[in-house]
Amino acid sequence: MKSLEVTAIAAGAAYLIALGWAMQNLSYDIWGAFVVVPVLAVISAPMITRALDGDLAFLRPWVWAGMFVKFAGAIVGYNVRFDQYGGSADAGRYHNYGKVLAEDVRSGLATPFALIPRATGTQFVETLTGAVYTFFGSSRLGGFMVFTWMSFWGLVFFVKAAHHAIPGLATRRYAIAVFVFPSLVYWGSSIGKEAFVGLCLGVTAYGAALVLTRRGNVGYGVVLTVVGLAGAGFVRPHFAAIWAGGILIALVARVVLDASGRGDTDTKRRLQVGTLVLVAVAGIGFVIIATVTINFLPTDAGDDTTDAGVGGQLSSIFEEVEDRTTQGGSSFQPMSVSSPVNWPFAAFRTITRPMITEASGLASLLPAVEMTGLLLVAVFSWRRLLNAPKLMLTVPYLVFAALCVVTFGVAFASIGNLGILVRQRSLVLPLVLLFWCLPPIVFASERRLASTAATRRGVGSTDDAASVTTR
Numbered sequence: 001m002k003s004l005e006v007t008a009i010a011a012g013a014a015y016l017i018a019l020g021w022a023m024q025n026l027s028y029d030i031w032g033a034f035v036v037v038p039v040l041a042v043i044s045a046p047m048i049t050r051a052l053d054g055d056l057a058f059l060r061p062w063v064w065a066g067m068f069v070k071f072a073g074a075i076v077g078y079n080v081r082f083d084q085y086g087g088s089a090d091a092g093r094y095h096n097y098g099k100v101l102a103e104d105v106r107s108g109l110a111t112p113f114a115l116i117p118r119a120t121g122t123q124f125v126e127t128l129t130g131a132v133y134t135f136f137g138s139s140r141l142g143g144f145m146v147f148t149w150m151s152f153w154g155l156v157f158f159v160k161a162a163h164h165a166i167p168g169l170a171t172r173r174y175a176i177a178v179f180v181f182p183s184l185v186y187w188g189s190s191i192g193k194e195a196f197v198g199l200c201l202g203v204t205a206y207g208a209a210l211v212l213t214r215r216g217n218v219g220y221g222v223v224l225t226v227v228g229l230a231g232a233g234f235v236r237p238h239f240a241a242i243w244a245g246g247i248l249i250a251l252v253a254r255v256v257l258d259a260s261g262r263g264d265t266d267t268k269r270r271l272q273v274g275t276l277v278l279v280a281v282a283g284i285g286f287v288i289i290a291t292v293t294i295n296f297l298p299t300d301a302g303d304d305t306t307d308a309g310v311g312g313q314l315s316s317i318f319e320e321v322e323d324r325t326t327q328g329g330s331s332f333q334p335m336s337v338s339s340p341v342n343w344p345f346a347a348f349r350t351i352t353r354p355m356i357t358e359a360s361g362l363a364s365l366l367p368a369v370e371m372t373g374l375l376l377v378a379v380f381s382w383r384r385l386l387n388a389p390k391l392m393l394t395v396p397y398l399v400f401a402a403l404c405v406v407t408f409g410v411a412f413a414s415i416g417n418l419g420i421l422v423r424q425r426s427l428v429l430p431l432v433l434l435f436w437c438l439p440p441i442v443f444a445s446e447r448r449l450a451s452t453a454a455t456r457r458g459v460g461s462t463d464d465a466a467s468v469t470t471r
């Protein structure tokens with residue numbers, strides 16, 4: 001205990017020294033983050049303890065690490081947007097507007113009601129930035145940290161949702177994946193739409209998990225779902241539509257699964273009937289949702305081109321604006337979604353683009369390595385992926401996740417802009433990574449071997465022999 005106190009005192013002294021140096025040598029745009037981060041950490045302490053109680057307590061160290069990894073991503077994002085590209089990205093626009101609004105509120109020129117976002121899209125985020133600056137100060141890097149904190153909590157809600165809804169989930173594996181996956185570390189770690197929308201989608205996912213499982217406070221789940229969808233709809237309505245459609249079909253799937261479990265003692269026939277109905281309902285629902293989303297979504301995904309940076313380029317780390325034509329060394333030809341027959345492959349290519357063989361420069365090489373690595377992990381996780389169709393027959397949350405992923409893949413298949421695609425794909429990646437963390441399938445032959453081994457050991461049940469740890 002004494003060593004812990006000494007460590008805490010030493011850390012506090014080091015922090016004060018660093019803060020004093022920063023105040024003397026750096027602008028408030030930078031050293032303001034030295035004030036914001038400790039405040040966010042103090043606020044997070046009771047929230048993490050409460051959010052990760054019971055059987056999720058083992059995740060607390062990983063979640064704390066994930067928060068500071070996200071903060072590191074914010075530093076990288078700040079450097080890219082303001083040092084390399086001179087603040088020409090959307091974050092610069094949000095900062096300038098938010099700074100003026102915060103100063104007006106603090107000086108009395110505007111009432112506090114001006115901090116309540118009323119418009120949608122870009123204007124919503126501008127007002128939200130002003131609200132953040134009013135409470136935390138108009139520090140650009142500090143603002144990055146606050147928005148990054150929003151994005152971080154969105155990921156926490158995704159982890160809680162999956163753990164709550166999917167029995168046997170490799171929860172630690174999933175948590176580590178969403179907190180260290182490069183796209184999720186970088187995107188959302190800045191002042192912008194991705195951070196707020198990511199938080200709203202995470203809240204929606206957790207609310208959906210409560211509703212679909214009917215375990216815990218279902219009313220609370222409904223409230224979270226409505227609030228999350230409303231928040232996402234103000235900024236990115238197409239994502240709110242995708243999430244809402246996935247939840248509705250998953251609810252129908254839940255009803256079908258419940259109905260197939262009553263009034264029929266023949267388990268095999270019940271499973272077959274339930275499967276056919278579930279596939280039909282999910283298929284019809286997916287076609288409707290995807291068609292509506294494609295028609296709603298503009299060809300540029302509704303994003304501001306100002307986030308592309310100077311000279312029409314995005315950051316050399318993860319972004320590069322590309323023309324819809326086939327001209328240019330790193331351009332690609334968008335997939336055709338004119339027919340539902342093309343949708344499965346189009347969705348696959350949207351989620352996995354670009355592959356390592358398609359990289360033509362640093363901007364496309366890094367996401368290409370990321371996606372290629374994800375597919376390589378899939379090779380070693382084939383038992384987990386193979387278990388997904390079977391689990392969908394009993395876990396409606398997986399139906400929701402699969403519909404969201406595939407609908408996004410189809411809706412964004414016609415987007416020929418790599419920067420927009422990679423950026424907005426980060427919002428659906430938590431659901432993509434979920435399938436890499438499912439419990440592995442156990443074949444009948446393995447169950448027989450486990451049963452034989454258990455019998456020889458004198459064990460009356462094979463449940464322990466066939467169980468899969470969630471950690």
